[in-house]
Amino acid sequence: xxxxxxxxRTLVLALPFLWLGLFFLAPFLIxxxxxxxxxxxxxxxxxxxxxWTDEGVLTIVLNLGNLAxxxxxxxxxxxxxxxxxxxAISGVLCLLIGYPMAYAIARAPEHRRxxxxxxxxLPFWTSFLLRVMAWIGLLADNGVVNNLLLxxxxxxxPVALLYTxxxxxxxxxxxxxxxxxLPLYATLSKLDPVxxxxxxxxxxxxxxxxxxxxxPLSLPGIIAGFMLVFIPAVGEFVIPELxxxxxxxxxxxxxxxxxxxNRDWPMASALAVVLLLLLVLPIAWFQHVQGKGAR
Amino acid sequence: MSxxxxxxxxxxxxxxxxxxxxxxxxxxxxxxxxxxITVWSGFSFRWYVALWNNERLIDAALLSLRIAAVAATGATxxxxxxxxxxxxxxxxxxxxxxxxxxxxxxxxxxxITGLSLLLLFVALAESVGWxxxxxxxxxxxxxxxxxxxxxxxxxxSRLADFxxxxxxxxxxxxxxxxxxxxxxxxxxxxxxLASGWLLAFTLSLDDLVIASFTSGxxxxxxxxxxxxxxxxxxxxxxxxLATVIIVVVSLGLLVALKLGRVASARVGx
Amino acid sequence: xxxxxxxRPGSAEPWRDPEAEPYxxxxxxxxxxxxxxxxxxxxxxxxxxxxxxxxxxxGSGKTTLLRMLAGFERPDSGRILLDGxxxxxxxxxxxxxxxxxQSYALFPHMTVExxxxxxxxxxxxxxxxxxxxxxxxxxxxQLKGFEKRRPHELSGGQxxxxxxARSLVKQPKLLLLDEPLGALDKNLREQTQFELVSIQEKxxxxxxxxxxxxxxxxxxxxxxxxMNHGYLAQVGTPAEVYEYPQSRFVAEFLGTANVFExxxxxxxxxxxxxxxxxxDAFFQSDTDPPKPEGARVFVAVRPEKxxxxxxxxxxxxxxxxxxxxxxxxxxxxxxxxxxxxxxEGKSIRVSRPNLARLTELPITWDDRVAVEWEPFATVVxxx
Numbered sequence: 001x002x003x004x005x006x007x008x009r010t011l012v013l014a015l016p017f018l019w020l021g022l023f024f025l026a027p028f029l030i031x032x033x034x035x036x037x038x039x040x041x042x043x044x045x046x047x048x049x050x051x052w053t054d055e056g057v058l059t060i061v062l063n064l065g066n067l068a069x070x071x072x073x074x075x076x077x078x079x080x081x082x083x084x085x086x087x088a089i090s091g092v093l094c095l096l097i098g099y100p101m102a103y104a105i106a107r108a109p110e111h112r113r114x115x116x117x118x119x120x121x122l123p124f125w126t127s128f129l130l131r132v133m134a135w136i137g138l139l140a141d142n143g144v145v146n147n148l149l150l151x152x153x154x155x156x157x158p159v160a161l162l163y164t165x166x167x168x169x170x171x172x173x174x175x176x177x178x179x180x181x182l183p184l185y186a187t188l189s190k191l192d193p194v195x196x197x198x199x200x201x202x203x204x205x206x207x208x209x210x211x212x213x214x215x216p217l218s219l220p221g222i223i224a225g226f227m228l229v230f231i232p233a234v235g236e237f238v239i240p241e242l243x244x245x246x247x248x249x250x251x252x253x254x255x256x257x258x259x260x261x262n263r264d265w266p267m268a269s270a271l272a273v274v275l276l277l278l279l280v281l282p283i284a285w286f287q288h289v290q291g292k293g294a295r
Numbered sequence: 296m297s298x299x300x301x302x303x304x305x306x307x308x309x310x311x312x313x314x315x316x317x318x319x320x321x322x323x324x325x326x327x328x329x330x331x332i333t334v335w336s337g338f339s340f341r342w343y344v345a346l347w348n349n350e351r352l353i354d355a356a357l358l359s360l361r362i363a364a365v366a367a368t369g370a371t372x373x374x375x376x377x378x379x380x381x382x383x384x385x386x387x388x389x390x391x392x393x394x395x396x397x398x399x400x401x402x403x404x405x406x407i408t409g410l411s412l413l414l415l416f417v418a419l420a421e422s423v424g425w426x427x428x429x430x431x432x433x434x435x436x437x438x439x440x441x442x443x444x445x446x447x448x449x450x451x452s453r454l455a456d457f458x459x460x461x462x463x464x465x466x467x468x469x470x471x472x473x474x475x476x477x478x479x480x481x482x483x484x485x486x487x488l489a490s491g492w493l494l495a496f497t498l499s500l501d502d503l504v505i506a507s508f509t510s511g512x513x514x515x516x517x518x519x520x521x522x523x524x525x526x527x528x529x530x531x532x533x534x535x536l537a538t539v540i541i542v543v544v545s546l547g548l549l550v551a552l553k554l555g556r557v558a559s560a561r562v563g564x
Numbered sequence: 565x566x567x568x569x570x571x572r573p574g575s576a577e578p579w580r581d582p583e584a585e586p587y588x589x590x591x592x593x594x595x596x597x598x599x600x601x602x603x604x605x606x607x608x609x610x611x612x613x614x615x616x617x618x619x620x621x622x623g624s625g626k627t628t629l630l631r632m633l634a635g636f637e638r639p640d641s642g643r644i645l646l647d648g649x650x651x652x653x654x655x656x657x658x659x660x661x662x663x664x665x666q667s668y669a670l671f672p673h674m675t676v677e678x679x680x681x682x683x684x685x686x687x688x689x690x691x692x693x694x695x696x697x698x699x700x701x702x703x704x705x706q707l708k709g710f711e712k713r714r715p716h717e718l719s720g721g722q723x724x725x726x727x728x729a730r731s732l733v734k735q736p737k738l739l740l741l742d743e744p745l746g747a748l749d750k751n752l753r754e755q756t757q758f759e760l761v762s763i764q765e766k767x768x769x770x771x772x773x774x775x776x777x778x779x780x781x782x783x784x785x786x787x788x789x790x791m792n793h794g795y796l797a798q799v800g801t802p803a804e805v806y807e808y809p810q811s812r813f814v815a816e817f818l819g820t821a822n823v824f825e826x827x828x829x830x831x832x833x834x835x836x837x838x839x840x841x842x843x844d845a846f847f848q849s850d851t852d853p854p855k856p857e858g859a860r861v862f863v864a865v866r867p868e869k870x871x872x873x874x875x876x877x878x879x880x881x882x883x884x885x886x887x888x889x890x891x892x893x894x895x896x897x898x899x900x901x902x903x904x905x906x907x908e909g910k911s912i913r914v915s916r917p918n919l920a921r922l923t924e925l926p927i928t929w930d931d932r933v934a935v936e937w938e939p940f941a942t943v944v945x946x947x
Contacts, residue, residue, distance in 0.1 A: 008473070013384065013393075016377035016443065020396040023440040027411030030418050097313065100306035107303060116307070118548060123314050125544045128501045129521045130537035134317035136529055137324060142333045144320060174317065177310075197636055198669035200656040202683030202734065209657075212682070216673045227402065235404020237504055242525060252406045252504075259410065259508075269414065272407045279404070287398050 028276070035066055035269035066270035076254065076271070080278065083251040086240075087233035090172040091226045094180040097173065098225065102184035103214075106191070117185060124178045132171055132242050139167050139243070168244040172233055179228040187221030188214070220289050227286035231279055251275055318541060325534035332529060342535040349532055352520055359500050359517035362431060366438035367496035371488055373439065374446025374495070381447065382454035400444035409508030412437045416509065429511030437509040438502060442495035449494065453487035493551075578611040579787060587612040587770055588633070588738060593642030595628055602628040604794035605642070610787075615764050615771040617781035620791035621817070626774045629791070630740050633772065634663045647737055657686070662736040666743040668727035670715040676702075676726050677711040683734045701729040704763065721752050728760070732767065741773040745780055757784050778818050782806065790814050811947040815864040822865050822912040823945075830857040836944050837883075838863055843908045845881040849942035862945040867915040869941035872902055874927060875934040885936045886912065890929055902927070904935060 070076045105116045123131060138144050139161035146158040161167055191214060199209035237252035244250070251271065259268035324332055328339035346352065377397050380387075387393075400408065416426055416433050426433055461483070465475045503518035510516065524530060578584040586609035595603040603625040610616045618626040631637045632644060635656035644651050651659055662683070670679050680701055684694045702708050705725040715723055724747065731739055744760065745753045761784050764771050775781050781788045782802040790797040790805060790813075798805050798814045809815035812823055826838035826847060836853035838861060839846055847863045855861060881887050891911065892903035902914045914935050927933060 009384065012376045013380045013387065016373045016380065016397065016447070017389070017393060019373050020377075020393075020440065020443065023412065023415065023436060024396055024400060024408075027415040030414045031407075031411045034414055097310060100303070101310040104303035104307045114552065118552060119311060120314065122545065122548055123318060125497050125548065126318070126541050127518070127521070127537065129503060129518050129525065130321065130533065130540065131317060133521075133525055133529065133533060133537070134321045136525070137320055137332050137534075138317060140332070140529075142331070144332070147333060174313070177314065192667070192669070194665055194667055194669040195671060197634075197656070198663070198665055198671070199682070199686075200636075201634055201659075201661075201663045202730070203657045203686035204682075205657050208686065213671060217671075231402040232404055235406045237406055238522070252404060255406050255410070265414070268410060272410050275404065276407055279402075283399060283402055286402060287395060 031269045031272050034266055035273045037266050066266050067274070069267070070270055070274055075249075076251075079249050079251045079254045080274070082249065083234045084278070086168065086172070086248075086250060087230045087236075090169060090176065090233050091180075091230040093169060093173045094177055094229045095222065095226060098177055098180035098184055099222075102181045102188055102221075105181075105185055106188035113189070117182075120181045121178050128175060129238065131175060132239060135167065135171050135174065135243055136162060139170070162243065163245040165244070165248070168240055168248050171239040171243040172229075172236065175239065176229040176233060180225040183224040183228065184218065184221040187218045191217055223289045224286065227282055227289070231282055231286065234279060235275060318537075321534050321537040322541065324531065325538040327531065327534075330531060342531040343539075346532045346535045346539075352517070352532065352536065355515050355517040355520040358431070358514065362435050362438060362516065363496045363499035366435050366442060366499040367492045369435070369439040370442035370446050370495040371492045374443040374491055375450050375484075375488060377443060377447035378450025378454060382451045382457075397444055397447045400441040401448065403441070405502070405504035406508075408441055409437070409505040412440065412505065413508040429509060430514035433509045433511070434506050434514065434516065437505050438495075438499040441502075441505065442498050445494050445498065446488075446491035449487050449491040450484060453484050457483065490551075493547075578614075579609070584611060586610060587614075587647060588772070589643075589645040590629070590633075591643045591645070593629070593632065593639045593644060595625075595632060595637060595640050601794050603632070603639075606794070606796055607642075608789060608796065608799065610770065610772065612770055613768055614786045615761065615773065615784055617785035617788040618772065618774045618791055619776070619778060619781040619788050619818075621776055623793075624791040625794035626776075626791045627742060628794075630663075630742055630772065630774045633738070634661055634740050635659045660737040661740060662731040662734055662738075663740040663742065664727050664731045664744055666746055668715075668723050668747070670723060670726055670730070672715055675712050675714055676707060676718070679715070679726055680730045680733050683730065687734070697733055701733045704732075704766075705729045720747055720749075721756065724748060724756065728763070732763075732769070735767075736769065739769050739771050741771060743775055744773060745777070746775070753780070760784065782818075790817060792817070807943075809864060809943060809945060812862045812864070812945055815862075815943065815945060820867050820913055820915075821943075822867065822870075824863045824865070826861060826863055828853045828855055828857050828859050828861060828944075835939060836942075838942075838944065842910060843881060843886075843906060845886055846883040847942045847944075848883050848939045849944050850939040851944065854944055854946040864943045864945055865937055865941050866943075867901065867913040868899075868917075870914045870935050870937045872904070872914045872916055872927060872933050872935050875932045879934055884939065884942060885934060887932065887934055888912070890927060890931045890933055893925075893927075893929065900925070902933075904933060 101120065105113055105120070108116055136143070140146070141158040141160070141162065143162070145161060146155075149155045149159065150157075195213050195217070196209050199213045200206070204212060234250075235252040235255075236250060237256050240248040240250045240253050241256070244253075255268050255271045255275070258264045258271060325342055326338050326340070327335055328341065329336035377393075381390075381394060381397065384390075412433075413429075416429055420426060457480075462475050462479055465479045466472070470478065501518065502516075503522050506516045507519055507522075510519065521533060521536075524533060588608075588610040590606055590608040590610075593603055593606050594601065606625075606629060618629060620626040628637060632639050635651070635654060639652060646659075646661065651661075671682065674682065677698055680698045681694050684697060689697075702711065705728055707722065707725055707729065710718065710722065710726075715726070718726065724744070728744070741760075745756055748756060757780060773781075773784070785802055787799065787801050788805060789799045792813050797817075798810045800808075805814060806818055809818065809821070815821040815823060824840055824847065825842055826840045829837045829839050829846075830853075835848065835850040837846055837848055838853075841860075847865075849863075853859075853861075875887050879887060886904075886906055888904040888906040890902055891905045894901040894903070897918065899918050900916045902916065903911050904914055905911050912935065
């Protein structure tokens with residue numbers, strides 16, 4: 001009997017399927033499991049879900065306490081709401097800055113577009129942390145902006161800029177702007193300029209042609225860009241930690257604190273589970289839009 | 296018409312100023328002789344010397360580069376397979392789940408990815424005894440996992456506008472499927488693989504959150520060291536480090552731009 | 565000059581009336597793109613109700629001229645008058661001119677109905693009127709029942725009709741059509757040609773159409789202009805331009821022509837007699853010579869106006885007669901095209917309607933043949 005080797009196709013599929021199944025999908029199940037277990041002293045600091053009782057009976061001990069705390073403690077609820085709000089506002093700000101940029105690049109002479117796009121992406125290739133650091137240098141009490149204001153005599157003492165919501169938004173918008181510009185550029189550059197000529201020919205002034213033709217046709221790019229900013233920003237840890245004030249208790253920061261400082265792994269897991277549930281819809285929507293774009 | 300172009304130019308100018316003023320600031324301050332960011336006390340290379348002598352930073356940088364190289368290579372192999380499956384295999388069983396698994400890491404908040412991977416490693420260590428301790432290996436695995444998604448997207452989109460008749464021509468001329476892949480498909484998607492690898496490399500080099508979760512004692516990556524330093528305040532050595540990174544990346548992108556032009560001229564678009 | 569008499573019924577031929585007021589006047593218009601001159605000092609009058617065709621190859625400047633009429637390009641010099649008004653500074657969205665784009669440029673995110681209504685909405689017309697006019701247009705182009713479809717759900721022919729309806733619904737003074745049938749396949753194209761002409765006659769709107777397809781221009785247009793390298797090579801009715809080409813370029817661009825070179829000789833009963841400089845033969849025409857005796861001219865003879873038969877033994881070339889050898893026979897179904905090589909090495913083309921069956925063709929490869937034609941078929945090109 002001839003031995004049948006698995007086809008190349010199966011191998012090509014199996015490698016990523018198994019890897020992602022093991023290291024991406026399975027961990028979520030574990031997170032969900034731990035979110036439901038009790039905290040314990042020791043390593044790892046949580047009690048197993050399944051345990052043998054003294055009578056030798058296998059029992060499942062589900063601890064819904066963590067989840068209950070999350071939905072009843074206003075600290076956590078506010079952290080979630082604040083995260084969603086900050087991420088949404090950041091998405092809108094990125095859109096307001098990124099759309100004109102993407103539009104201008106898409107309308108630039110063809111031989112310049114690659115360079116212009118490269119210039120948008122270049123900061124993204126340099127260190128994220130060091131770019132956040134630059135904003136500390138700009139906004140600190142003894143930073144560049146305050147020096148400038150003091151030097152010009154506009155203020156008599158430094159204005160608090162760092163550790164404020166302003167710094168938080170500046171940092172998020174700064175770091176996530178390329179993620180907005182790229183998908184917008186992709187849809188805008190695909191837009192056939194003849195459609196705008198047709199609109200003008202039918203009596204639409206430039207502004208109306210933009211509103212009735214360009215804007216609706218770039219909607220997939222707007223949605224994709226917004227999601228690429230919004231979803232990661234909801235769980236952002238570094239920027240609120242380094243630029244935001246003590247009030248900027250976003251959920252990523254709370255989760256970090258629970259995990260690293262309080263060593264409450266079940267609580268951190270519960271926070272992650274709820275965060276994931278909050279993001280399932282936006283992620284599904286994003287994938288839907290992406291799938292349509294690919295077709 | 297020219298007035299509108301002018302307004303668009305203004306948008307671009309403001310946008311680029313926003314993107315580059317902070318970066319320019321890092322570069323300028325890296326040459327400041329003073330430790331304080333308030334005063335300019337003269338041009339100096341002293342922070343570059345200090346950076347060179349900062350063993351903690353240099354060691355962390357070398358470790359990060361090593362992890363990034365391995366993670367990028369792993370992610371490129373797995374991501375290429377995933378992108379290939381998505382672009383070419385049509386509707387197979389589990390495609391929906393597969394597509395979701397490939398694309399989700401793109402937007403997944405890092406804290407979730409990091410936490411879940413850590414808990415996986417802990418659970419594995421408990422049940423099968425591997426990984427015995429967390430460190431370079433676990434960070435590398437974590438980075439491969441989330442970077443795979445980026446490579447897959449790049450490869451998939453390259454394959455989507457790939458002219459299938461090139462492969463059919465090779466088959467028609469007598470090349471077997473694996474030869475077609477090696478001689479036709481691979482060279483043509485090589486630029487996508489290269490940019491996917493670079494992307495994965497950069498992401499790995501840049502990651503703080505996932506590494507913080509999945510690393511163990513004794514394996515501090517560059518972002519972890521920078522982060523702990525930043526919590527204590529700004530140090531000019533970090534400005535020097537930033538400048539070095541900016542110069543390297545700019546040169547790299549310039550080369551890529553030139554090579555890309557050559558490659559696209561050779562491939563004909 | 566003898567006039568072609570294949571005019572459309574009821575058409576007044578206003579271009580022959582010196583009193584008639586042109587509706588569209590293009591006056592010394594020039595347009596450059598960098599170093600290339602796309603449109604070179606073009607002047608052209610077009611009359612109300614015409615279906616005028618701009619015919620030319622790619623790069624002839626026909627599309628640039630059309631885009632200047634639409635307002636997408638500004639002439640570098642010269643003026644464009646529409647119904648007496650200078651439109652040079654009027655932006656496209658204020659011109660009473662609409663265009664049907666080559667790619668149709670249908671808005672992909674709007675339904676058929678929304679596409680057609682777009683122009684009326686931009687004018688801020690009341691909703692009821694928009695609805696009525698869109699419905700009337702859908703009727704005209706026979707797209708009732710397709711109101712809610714999106715462009716990608718339509719066939720090529722249906723898209724073409726939506727584009728037509730969208731550009732007509734505003735009742736423009738002038739409709740510009742950029743290769744209106746270019747994207748359709750051959751059978752549909754023929755049918756649509758007639759539909760387009762009948763819609764134009766029904767609405768009485770002036771059409772200016774750009775095309776590279778000479779057959780399309782010939783069958784549809786009241787008049788046409790042949791463009792070459794940015795200038796107008798010739799303007800006239802299709803029959804005029806075909807039967808009396810003014811230049812070698814027009815003779816060869818429109819249909820097929822055998823072009824010979826010769827010198828004008830005065831002798832001859834009527835019309836012009838031209839002595840070939842290529843071989844020992846004469847060309848006799850029934851029109852007067854355009855140039856004085858001794859001048860060098862080109863002579864064009866169309867393949868379908870020539871007769872072909874086996875040459876008799878010892879027969880020589882003479883006046884309006886050439887002797888050669890059949891080198892190729894192309895079978896087109898409705899006619900044959902013979903490629904006849906003359907002793908001097910030049911090849912000419914002669915066509916012959918397919919009156920009999922292929923097997924019964926009396927002439928075959930390598931036959932020595934005589935090619936003859938009547939004086940009216942000899943066209944002496946003035947340029």
